[in-house]
Amino acid sequence: MNLLIVGSGGREHAFVDILRRDAPEAKLFAAPGNPGMIGAAELVPIPADDIDGLLSFAQEERIDLTVVGPEAPLANGIVNRFNAFGLPIFGPSRAGARLEASKAFAKQLMNDCGVPTAGHETFEDANQALDYISSHAEPLVVKASGLAAGKGAVVCETRAEARTAVTEMMVNSQFGTAGDKVVIEEFMEGLELSVFFIADGENAVPLLTSRDYKRVAEGDVGLNTGGMGAYAPAEPSNSTFVERVRAEIAQPVLDAMSEAGTPYHGFLYAGLMLTESGPRVIEFNCRFGDPETQVVLPLTRSSLLEPMLAVAHGESLAGWHAEADTRTALTTVMASAGYPEKSDPGRTIKLPELDPTKVQVFHAGTALRNKQLVTGGGRVLAVTGFGENLEVAARRSQYAASQITFQGAHFRRDIGWHELEPERLRVKDQQLLTGF
Ligand code: AMP
Ligand code: GLY
Numbered sequence: 001m002n003l004l005i006v007g008s009g010g011r012e013h014a015f016v017d018i019l020r021r022d023a024p025e026a027k028l029f030a031a032p033g034n035p036g037m038i039g040a041a042e043l044v045p046i047p048a049d050d051i052d053g054l055l056s057f058a059q060e061e062r063i064d065l066t067v068v069g070p071e072a073p074l075a076n077g078i079v080n081r082f083n084a085f086g087l088p089i090f091g092p093s094r095a096g097a098r099l100e101a102s103k104a105f106a107k108q109l110m111n112d113c114g115v116p117t118a119g120h121e122t123f124e125d126a127n128q129a130l131d132y133i134s135s136h137a138e139p140l141v142v143k144a145s146g147l148a149a150g151k152g153a154v155v156c157e158t159r160a161e162a163r164t165a166v167t168e169m170m171v172n173s174q175f176g177t178a179g180d181k182v183v184i185e186e187f188m189e190g191l192e193l194s195v196f197f198i199a200d201g202e203n204a205v206p207l208l209t210s211r212d213y214k215r216v217a218e219g220d221v222g223l224n225t226g227g228m229g230a231y232a233p234a235e236p237s238n239s240t241f242v243e244r245v246r247a248e249i250a251q252p253v254l255d256a257m258s259e260a261g262t263p264y265h266g267f268l269y270a271g272l273m274l275t276e277s278g279p280r281v282i283e284f285n286c287r288f289g290d291p292e293t294q295v296v297l298p299l300t301r302s303s304l305l306e307p308m309l310a311v312a313h314g315e316s317l318a319g320w321h322a323e324a325d326t327r328t329a330l331t332t333v334m335a336s337a338g339y340p341e342k343s344d345p346g347r348t349i350k351l352p353e354l355d356p357t358k359v360q361v362f363h364a365g366t367a368l369r370n371k372q373l374v375t376g377g378g379r380v381l382a383v384t385g386f387g388e389n390l391e392v393a394a395r396r397s398q399y400a401a402s403q404i405t406f407q408g409a410h411f412r413r414d415i416g417w418h419e420l421e422p423e424r425l426r427v428k429d430q431q432l433l434t435g436f
Contacts, residue, residue, distance in 0.1 A: 007069025036363025337408025
């Protein structure tokens with residue numbers, strides 16, 4: 001069997017690992033991949049957004065399944081193109097990917113099918129948006145509707161900040177055309193949780209719950225990043241709660257997409273806010289999260305290849321469920337100097353020997369220079385620790401991260417604090433962790 005993984009980050013490194021486990025005999029290709037995958041997969045120098053290049057490669061190599069990591073090729077219709085040529089691929093069509101690529105579309109769909117989310121209005125005219133802000137309660141949230149590499153949501157304490165955000169997006173085109181349409185929404189208070197599903201168009205099968213840490217610095221302060229760490233399972237993780245999220249959030253969305261003639265296949269990422277009135281959706285993504293994948297997949301015992309192949313061939317996942325490990329996983333992201341504002345490539349990375357039963361290192365932004373491993377992108381490595389509980393997983397992850405060196409490396413030592421240091425949480429939030 002020939003498998004192709006599209007993407008080059010830590011998430012894709014975790015996909016390669018799991019597919020190697022599920023199909024030891026398979027030939028694995030990663031486009032463009034990263035040095036961490038060498039040995040497990042053959043790297044193919046085709047960028048993730050070169051849909052034509054990927055299509056030709058998949059035809060030539062007779063790829064039996066293509067798995068897409070990042071959102072951009074999905075939003076640009078890679079699945080439609082592969083399907084048109086009869087090539088099996090796992091992921092949503094261009095229409096399905098609108099759940100992530102257009103916040104205006106996702107919010108409308110949620111309203112139409114009664115999925116709980118923040119109240120909102122969508123604007124295509126800056127003056128109307130600015131007028132609306134004048135009568136909106138503080139705090140409030142301004143979001144570019146299109147894809148903005150995770151930077152398109154601005155939580156504003158004041159109306160003045162919201163006006164600035166609208167002006168930046170709509171008038172100064174801070175995110176290009178992604179900000180031509182803007183969603184202004186109510187601020188939701190609570191704890192965040194990510195729940196991933198595998199969807200076959202009709203059924204959504206949940207994997208472990210996880211929680212990621214988006215701010216660059218300890219104490220959840222500083223700039224927003226792609227994610228500085230994550231852990232799984234994250235509370236609430238009980239089956240009653242997960243079933244509620246499936247039934248109240250994932251299923252209505254799948255039903256609505258089917259009714260519209262655009263059934264949703266692939267990974268569905270529900271970013272939730274746990275509020276006093278129950279879980280509400282912050283956003284959907286049409287792919288897996290990074291770095292949540294680096295904790296969720298290593299704990300998934302069931303084959304991931306099997307359901308992905310089934311979905312790519314139009315088969316049903318009815319009756320399938322994902323078995324998980326009883327351990328806990330926590331990942332610490334090591335970033336290069338200046339991240340998230342800039343990256344610092346070319347710094348030599350020294351990796352010590354680590355016990356793979358306790359720690360696994362996923363490459364995110366690494367490169368090879370004269371056969372030496374060096375930093376490539378802003379987020380360089382995701383160091384995942386495993387343990388019988390969160391504390392052990394955290395200790396292993398942090399210890400391993402402290403043993404890895406490259407100039408300018410920085411990482412957070414408080415990933416998982418919601419459960420490791422509940423005294424830092426308000427009583428109300430502590431109740432939300434366990435109260436569903
Ligand atoms: P998004 O890009 O939509 O995931 O938003 C990025 C981050 O902004 C989320 O992870 C939340 O921390 C925050 N956020 C987005 N929307 C809201 C909201 N309506 N209320 C509170 N926080 C929000
Ligand atoms: N970790 C958040 C994301 O992948 O969007």
